[in-house]
Amino acid sequence: METNLLSLIIFAPLAGAVINWFVGRRVRDERFIGLVACGSVAISTIVAFYLAFNSHGALRGEAPLFDHIWTWLQVGTLRADFALAMDRLSGTYALFITFVGFLIHVFAVGYMHGEAGFYRFFAYLNLFMFAMLTLVLANNFVLMFVGWEGVGLCSYLLIGYYFDKKEAGDAAKKAFITNRIGDWGFILGVMLTFYVTGSVTFIANPAAGETAQTALSFFTNQAVDPFTLGAITAGGATSIALLLFIGAAGKSAQIPLYVWLPDAMAGPTPVSALIHAATMVTAGVYMIVRCSEIFVHAPTAMFIVAIVGAATAIFAATIGLAQNDIKKVLAYSTVSQLGYMFLACGVGAFVAAIFHVITHAFFKALLFLGSGSVIHGMHHEQDMRRMGGLKKYMPVTFATMLTGWLAISGIPIFAGFFSKDEILWKTWSAHGIGSANKVLWIVGAITALLTAIYMTRMMVMTFWGKERFDHSHVHPHESPKTMTIPLIVLAVLSTVGGFIGVPYALSSVFTDRDVNVIEHTLEPAIAHTEQAEAHSHDEIVAERALAVGSVVIALIGIGLGWTIFKKRPTLEMPRVLENKYYVDEIYDAALIRPIVAGSREGLWKIFDIGVIDGVLHAIGQAVTELGRLGRYLQAGFVRGYAAIILIGALILIGLFAYLGMRP
Amino acid sequence: MEPQLSWYLALSAVLFTIGVTGVIIKRNVIAMFMCIELMLNAVNLTFVAFASFFQDVTGQLFVFIVMTVAAAEAAVGLGIIIAIFRNRETLDVDEASILKL
Amino acid sequence: MPKLLTILILLPVAGAVASVLYGIATKREDHHKWIALITTTATFAVSLLLLRGIGASGAEFRFEENVSWIGAIGARYHVAVDGISLWLVLLTTLLMPIAILSSWTAIHKRQLSYYVFLLILESAMIGVFVSLDLLLFYLFFEASLVPMFFLIGIWGGQRRIYAAIKFFIYTAVGSLLMLVAIIALYFTYHTFDYVTILQAMQSNPLTGYAPVWLFLAFALAFCIKVPVFPFHTWLPDAHTEAPTAGSVILAGVLLKMGTYGLMRFNLGLFPEMSRKAAPVLITAAVIGIIYGALVAMVQPDVKRLVAYSSVSHMGFVILGLFSFTEMGMQGALYQMLNHGVSTGALFLFVGFIYERRHTRMISDFGGLATPMPWFATLFVVASLSSIGLPFLNGFVGEFLILIGMWTSTAVGRPWVVTMLASTGVIWAAVYMLWMLQRVLFGTTTNPENARLRDLNPRELGLLLPLLFLMLFMGVYPRVFLDRSKPSVVVIRDRIMQTTTGGSYTTVNYNSKTE
Amino acid sequence: MRLLLAQSTMPIINWALIAPELIVCGAAVLVMLVDAFVKPAQRWITGGIALAGLALGAAATIWLWASGTASYDAFNGMIVLDELRLGFTLIFLLVSFLTLLISTVWVEGEQLPAGEFHSLLMFATVGMMLMASGNDLVIVFLGLEILSIATYVMAGFRRTDVRSNESSLKYFILGSFSSAFLLYGIALVYGATSLAQPLPGGTFSRIIPGTTNIAELASRVNDAQYPALLFAGAAMMLVGFGFKIATAPFHIWTPDVYEGAPTPVTAFMAAGPKAAGFASFIRVFVFGLPFVVSSYSNAGGNLHRAWVGALIVMAILTMTLGNVVAIVQNNVKRMLAYSSIAHAGYALVGCVAAGATSDPAQRNTAITAVMFYLLTYAVMNIGAFAVVQVIARSGDRRTSVEDYSGIGFQSPVLAFALSLFMLSLLGMPLTAGFMGKVMVFGAAIDQGYFALVVIGVLNTAVSAYYYLRLIIVMFFGDRTTAWIAPPIPASVALALVLTILGVLYLGIFPGRVINGLQTRIESQFFTQR
């Protein structure tokens, strides 16, 4: 069904950005700018909710909503429109993006108070909302790529917001280039998809006269690729899936492209909350789920996704253990949680992935904002070793972050518990990949343990213990309302948000109705792996057991963290962890330096100047030398000239005579 | 027997060659000039020889014209020689070699 | 407008003559830029009339003028535009006023001759794009060398003489061989007329080794002009040493002569040879893309960096041309325009800071964003369009080229080519952002940089059209693509329909790459 | 028998046919007379008379062209009337006209005898015209000698200048040396082309004497009595003409003589005598020793193959040597001398085409191409030398390249004019040189000499270096020493205007001229009287 309100969702923030950029820079009035920014996002939020939940909304009705704005590219057989589609998946996504985004905007108004580049910041932030929503609502790969690159650009701009700080600039550059590597894979995936399916559209829009067969629906009746390595280069679904996964890995900070995310913390904290925790980094997950139709036909790709996800999860968690910068801890925790989501995708639990995305958006945004509040109160101090005992100074922040902590650690009734538990269970119960799923489950479980530990460490170092900062300079204080209110809202959400996805196994304890809302919402939009959703008895038992197990794990983690760090908050952590396994250094030494040096010395100096120009100059020299030789014919002596003429004459006569004598 | 045509041709060829050689090895301008005259005379011999063997007047007329040309060349050539001698006080052609390379 | 094209060609010349007369009459030096500006703007206005004539239908030539020029050797004055040349003409006429505005204050000495040369150059460039008579084309093609030679040599940088000679001789060598080929074609078909030759070729095609040599001669000339790796070394020198306007026009228009020539003459006249040569040229293009980017990355001189980036971008154009798919060739044409706009703009930015600081070394800059915010912003935008960010022009061209290449049948493993070529997009981000980082961001270390003034209205004004185009071409390319489609399709079909050789049917979907 | 002889060969006198020669000759004599009787102050009158004479001559030529349709000859086949002659005659007249324009003021400035100079120039013109119009080797030889002797004197005209002396000395010695070769060649051809007819029933055979008439020559090539002599003679004539048109290795005199001679004379020598050499070369070889159809076994075929082959080699050598050596020159006149060698090579490419073809139409096209090329070369070359002369000042003092440094914007007229001529010599489009090259190379390609043409264009690329060098020196650098812009005399200015317009006209709208020069010599051999 065609509705032009959809475009309002994306264009409202764009308008906000434009207004802030051109008008805001003139009227340097924070209230105006803040109003424009938050207002525009608020509009899209309202519209999003309306379109989602009205009588035949995207999340209630069966038919997705379409908005065909204009035909963008139409060359040969390629047709890529500027067309939006809001089905259940993108609808869900749009909802929490707009909502969380709105909250973070509000928070930022307080946080960025008094900044010189206030207007710039909010222009970028609105622009980001535009790009993100475009990414989500796009109805074809190419437009999705527009948003995909757009969010990359915005994160580049926002990370580099303090452009006069070198590390900010470096981080921004690093983020953009790393994302570019991912985008390379993504765009290639798109091309291969087009090559194979002849279309780049997601959902056929009858109104725009599109054929029923789209890039996704093309696969529904294709055979599933074999579960072999050979499938990777076969140019089929597996190849597509892997190429797309490269893109996802870049955007969602998976091994080996995760390195940009921790550095991205150089940006202002709201940015970290919005872009690098809640929304942009989950775009990879969204894309995979959007293309689930392709992925389920590519078991090899799925397996690789799962492995990478699990590896990232545990890898980042270990690093997170040892960080002292409060934002770095959260950053690595984000990477780790993203790993979880990819693990979920990898084992075919797409719904669980989305579920975790949402809950994660809530509590991680909460944690980031809380840390922002802390940093704000500590006069931009980020090192936890110089904090401690803050709970009496900023009670609201403490209370809200407490919920976030419990949520991420996986304590029941908190949002994190359900989603994480779902993922672990789906991993455990996944089949088709031999016994590897058990290994994956163990990895996930250990990650959960580590998560609990380092989050506890963070909380302890920040809020408990004795105050390690000197009171002469630092006067901790609670943040203003604009900041605390979003915190509270998010705290509530991360407390109750989990109940949209209570699995049958747990809900059946109390009621017989299946209350797994999210699953029912997303079912139609997601491709199905073959295992059916049969709530057989022993499965339910197993799931419950696992749930209990994960609770135990969480509790153990918290306990460990408490016992270890309560007494010695500033405990020295292993150096290798503190230095993030020296990954950056390795990249630098193994890739960047060789390439740069090779290009400068080898390609430019030696080949370009040396060889190519050398050859040219050699030719020129040769001609000139020839000239030098030639001019020595001209010795200046008449007799010599006569002799030369005579020689020429003799040669001519000889030639002619020879030819003449020939019979 | 009588002298054949080819004898005369051979003789003129020899004279021509001697003239050519002279032009190359003589250093005195006037001497070179005389060698050129020698070459012209060799050619004249060829003409006359052909003319008389063909009983044709053309060749002899050619000789006639060649002589005129030789005279003209002599006049101009000697004029040039005198002019250059005024500036250089020498007739050595090898001295006249500032225009080179 | 019957004589529109002739007017277009002669208008700048008229301006030049007027300028000379004015200079002789009054010894004033400082009014010529006005004359030049008015003339070029008028030319642009006139050239806009071309748009009316060319809709999205039909590939035939419009605004055709075909009169005998040299009866003795059957050379004709045959000019016309189709969907391909239309945009290149417009690009030329658009860039000229901008170039003149860019040298408004930069050029102090010998303004008269400077602007006269610019105007003559414009005529030559327009002539190249509209002439359909081979001899006429060659005439304009070569004639465009001379003014550029003077522009580089007189108003250029330190190594200007070396650059000028290199530019001239390098390009002349190639085009002279093309002249031989043109004459050979003349004695084969007894006409210089492109259209007539095309028709004649249908009935009696070239045989034996003739097409090979002719193709090579044409290709060499154009590949040097483009330039295709490894003929590119004249370009960094010429671009770097030329005055800003010169660089803008070099990058914006002169390079397009090469790609235009390849498209119009090599692909048009020798379809089968083009197919045979495609693998070679595609290889060269891919090498050029990566090589140019890598070398650009390590340039200490901003202008050189942009110059090498041109090598990389033109590689994309060649790639698209020789993919022999509609997408690829449309993308190639589009990329020509994009490159003209984006790289032209980049050279303008370099010119601005050079005018202020009289250096182009990256190391001399840093933190320019603080003193000159507008400059920084627009510079970033231009760089992003050159990187190929979606919704800016660069993306459309590169995406079409790459997807065209992947679906191409010109080479055995198109996907390998595409994968390699598309790394160029990554490299572009690397060198551009690195450069921006070092020039714009960070703290202003050098006190001289701290005092720099931001763009003045003139500079903003001459940038705006380009920036607008970057955005517009990015979000609504149909305006351009629809008009060029028929002409491109004609050329493509001629290549594909020639039966001999491997099977060149269009891509069959649902089939997987080998 | 004697009577028979007398009657059979009554002179066929047709003054109209040699009207141009007569007019120019008369003008020359008139110049001398006037010069003898006017006061030194009014010497310029002689220049005026000379110009008028040349103009009249041109008028007569055009009249001949308009009146005479078919090509026919007079004076017992001594003089021929065809487009080849007329076209070249016009070129010669143009060259002399321009040379006069640039030299009259110069002569006065150098305090040289104007009358003698002008009359000599006129006589030289007559010589050139005879070389083009002669249909008999004797006329060709005489014309060549008149031209040579006149130019010997003109080269040494600045008697007090040692360079002038030396150049005229070298020119004289080498010139007469090579013309001796030419003469020997003529003699051998004369002997060789005799025919032996066996007498009825006798051991002896009656002999038809040899000929020097080019048309008869062509008819006898195949069954000459002494083919060997014919070959040797042809070779030696090739030496003689090669010397005149300065093809390697007979170019050796050119640089020295051109450098030493007074600049206007150099301009004349580079344009006129070269063209004359080509005229008589085409006359003698292309029409005298033509491509004899279906005769590749016997003498005619062999001979044709021999001289065409030799010509190809000479063309390549000439182009390459001229261009390559010109690169390393530092004296502008010398540089232009080498460039003139190179251009002779380009023109030879056209001659190769003219000689190689058997089809009269194609041959005519090729000959026209050569004529057109020489015309363009004459125009741009004289223009260039005019500028050089103005810049060199009295006594040819400033002729080294560094003398031109940075004068570009200090005397813009001269500099831009010179640049235009340089670009034209280089063969850039829109200039005469380009069209000339297109014509000759086209003719060669038509005959399938691709390699030759490719070498030609590569040479053009090489030549770009030294032509551009002058432009670079003038414009791209700044002058260190002081520069006083030299005055441009009115006549020289006129010459410059004419040449510039000519270069542009021939470069942009050459069609008319090409059609005008188009030769229509249909017959394989000439009609014999």
Place this chain on the structure above:
Amino acid sequence: MLVLLFILFAGMAIGCALAVVAQRNPLYSAISLIGVFISLACLYVMLAAPFIAAVQVIVYAGAIMVLVVFVIMLLNVEEEAHQRPRLKFLLPLAIGLAAVLIAEVAFILVSVQQSPVTAISNGTDVGVTHSIGSALFTRYLLPFEITSILLLMAIVGAMTLARRSALPPNARVVPGAQVLPVTMFRDTGLPTHDDMRAVETDSTDEAARLLGVAELRDQSKRE
């Protein structure tokens, strides 16, 4: 009989020709050249060309050679003996080339020899004055007239070149540009020709002396 005469005169001609080349003193060369002319005249007589023979003696030996000898006397040149030998390689080269030339000519003459033998019918009147005259004024009228132009022009040229002070006395001579290459002035402190003062002289040597660059000029002559 005729053969003997031929051998005699041919021998004389070749001998004198060799002498022309071999003699160091141009005067002797001139004398021996006259010898060549006379022996050629005799051969002409043998070839039944009496008129040409006469003209040969009168014009060549008489007029031209006298002019040459006159010039030699006028310029009283020193013998080559006093001059430093130079370009020695030219002598063997020339002789070698001469050998080649002879060889080629012989090669050609062989073929002439092979051609059908032909008779000389004596008693022909081709060579006599009458026939030459009639031919000269009928068939060869035009060349004959042209020779007059040639001679006229030769007179003009010779006069122009040779007359001593055709210009107003003491022509203006600027040695910097005339004799001495500019490069020679670079290393010396002397002014280059651009701004060199002009001097009034007869000959360049004198000019060089006046300007104090005589020794430089001698160097340039020596090298």
